[in-house]
Amino acid sequence: MTWLKDVIGTEKAIIAMCHLRPLPGDPYYDEKKGMDYVVEMARKDLMALQNGGVDAVMFSNEFSMPYLTKVKPETVAAMARVIGELMHDIKVPFGVNVLWDAKLSLDLAAATGAKFVREIFTGVYASDFGLWDTDVGETVRHQHRIGAKNVKLLFNIVPEAAKYLADRDIEEIAKSTVFNNRPDALCVSGLTAGASTDSQILKKVKDAVPNVVVLANTGVKLNNLEEQLSIADGAVVGTAFKYEGKFENHVDQNRVEEFMRKVRAFRSLAVK
Template sequence: MTWLKDVLGTEKAIIAMCHLMALPGDPYFDSEKGMDYVVEMARKDLKALQDGGVDAVMFSNEFSLPYLTEVKTETVAAMARIVGELKSDIEIPFGVNVLWDAKKSLDLAAATGALFVREIFTGVYASDFGLWNTNVGETVRHQQRIGAGHVKLLFNIVPEAAKYVADRDIESVAKSTVFNNRPDALCVSGLTAGAQTDSQILKRVKESVPETVVLANTGVRRENLVEQLSIADGAVVGTAFKVDGKFENHVDQARVKAFMDDVKAFRQR
């Protein structure tokens, strides 16, 4: 049994993404509609996800495109406001993800009471955002300094839109990440949000670190959930829950319910 049962309430857990609209300072922030509109859209998506039956939810600044690797204070402040205003509506375990800044994600978790964060904690990458470096030793020390030691760390080891600078196979990455950093979970992704995680890569990661929670991080849909959940311990799902399955749309509760009905049937096998 993994920590998923204790923290999220079930094995083969589905963590749903609540994608926040562009925030103050972001290129696509709608200053006319303002933050009140962003909060209300997040509330609408949260309700659709919860009513659809997901196991947990993760709030992320998904539309802060293009992303920063050192996120500005105004972004974290805006996210804290949103989660704070929604706190009384949150009925399931929740996490946060400040793209792509591990320390800021932990700051937000400490401020809001989030139970987990997903981030790029390790590695050096050539990415769409430039040369992308990390400092996991400093990050986990920061986690302890701010009293967030209980927050589960979900390590994304196949970053979207990026590739390791060194030529390392995925088994080596998984094994060394687990040995050196003791992550609570490893997340395996496709190229972008909504892109299917390669089942063979997922299988190779799980087989190389069988005692560690491994999550399919992108592209799980009704059509492939049996295949993916047969390998992974759970999944992070965003785009599949959107209207017409499109990344830029808001959540469709009917799609969420249909997906979760299939997941529950899979769990009972």
């Protein structure tokens, strides 16, 4: 049994993304509609996800494009306001992801009571956002300083829109990440949000670290969820839950319900 059962309530967990609209300081923030609009759109998506039956939710500033690797204070402040206003509506375990800043993700988790964070904690990358460096030792020390030691750390080891500077295979990365950093989970991604995770890569990672939770981090859809969940311990799902399966759209509760029905059927067969 993994920690997923204790924290989220089930194995083969589905963590649904609640993508926040652009926030103050973001290039595409709508000043006329303001933060009230951001909050209400987040509430709309949250309710559709929960009513559709997801196991957990992760709030992220997905529309803060183009992303920063050192996020500004106004972003995390705005995210804290959104989650604070939604607190009475949140009925499932939740996590947070401040793209792409590991320490601020932990700050937000500590402030809101989030159970987990997903981030790029390790590695050095050539990315669309420039040279992308990390400092996992300082990040984990920060986690303990702020009283967030019980927050689960989901390490994305295949960052979107980025590539390791060193020539290392994925099994080597998985093994050394686990040995050096004791992550709670490894997330395996496709190129961008909504892009399918390569099942062969997913299997290589799971085989390399069989005792660690491995999550399919992008691109799990109705037509591949059984294949992906037969390998991974769970999945992070965002785009597949949206109207017409398009990243920029809002959550479609009907799509969520259909997806989760298939997940529950898969789980029941897996148990047998």
